[in-house]
Amino acid sequence: MIYLYIVKIQIASVKPNLYSVKIGAYKAAMVTKSNFGRTRARRAPGKSAPVRAGRKRSVPRAAGSHETPYHHGALRDALLEAAERVLERDGLAGLTLRAVAREAGVSHAAPTHHFGDLTGLVSELAAIGFRQFNAAMVEAGVCAGDSLAEKGLARARAYVGYAQAHPGMYGLMFRTERLDHSRPALREAAEAAFAGLAGSIGASRQEKIHEQALSLEQGAAIARAWSLVHGFTMLLLDDRLSDILRRLPKDTDAETLLEAMLKATIGRPPAM
Numbered sequence: 001m002i003y004l005y006i007v008k009i010q011i012a013s014v015k016p017n018l019y020s021v022k023i024g025a026y027k028a029a030m031v032t033k034s035n036f037g038r039t040r041a042r043r044a045p046g047k048s049a050p051v052r053a054g055r056k057r058s059v060p061r062a063a064g065s066h067e068t069p070y071h072h073g074a075l076r077d078a079l080l081e082a083a084e085r086v087l088e089r090d091g092l093a094g095l096t097l098r099a100v101a102r103e104a105g106v107s108h109a110a111p112t113h114h115f116g117d118l119t120g121l122v123s124e125l126a127a128i129g130f131r132q133f134n135a136a137m138v139e140a141g142v143c144a145g146d147s148l149a150e151k152g153l154a155r156a157r158a159y160v161g162y163a164q165a166h167p168g169m170y171g172l173m174f175r176t177e178r179l180d181h182s183r184p185a186l187r188e189a190a191e192a193a194f195a196g197l198a199g200s201i202g203a204s205r206q207e208k209i210h211e212q213a214l215s216l217e218q219g220a221a222i223a224r225a226w227s228l229v230h231g232f233t234m235l236l237l238d239d240r241l242s243d244i245l246r247r248l249p250k251d252t253d254a255e256t257l258l259e260a261m262l263k264a265t266i267g268r269p270p271a272m
Helices: 002-041 075-090 097-104 110-115 118-143 148-165 167-173 184-205 216-237 242-247 254-266
Strands: none
Touching (some): 075 097, 075 167, 097 110, 097 118, 118 148, 118 184, 148 216, 148 254, 167 216, 216 254
């Protein structure tokens, strides 16, 4: 026991000196560097410099280091923007973590660091899609005329227009098997989009709709409006309406067909 106590005292006496040893080594290195600079300055003109030994191999980064192989001020947002470009260009099949990292010009480990896995990445991307999608319909309704019919048509056109402008994103938003709806961002964005649809249906029915407790009639009205516009959108994106459009009067476009379909189906365009 006495021996161990003595050893502990000796170790404790050494620790305060470690800083002094490091400072001494640093000063010695600086003196050597300074002398080397003066030696180079005194080298005679025309005398070639000595050949250096092979390049010193870099020291591997210590485990647990906080350094990263990339430097980016808003890397998470940049990765999501890159993911959207890859999705729209290469489709969902081409959307991989490595493809996103290449698109963003960062380390292959960066997407995993921020999103965990591909499901996490596409779920956060789908959340952005739902927010953009909902904002487009809200804006369309605000900018439309005062009547409920005009607002409903404007929202329906915005629904289809968003899908046409962002087909990859729109497709991802409804690929439930690829998404993790337990992620807060996706759950909140999807619920906000549904609330917008339910609110619009409620306005057309002149009643308040509580999204968490629908009557059968309210649910049927929401499902009918959504089915009509979503089904039309999917047929349009899959180019399944081209045969109908070519048979219609000249200059009849998909938007005109949508409006006619909605009016003929229920007598007035459903609110969206």
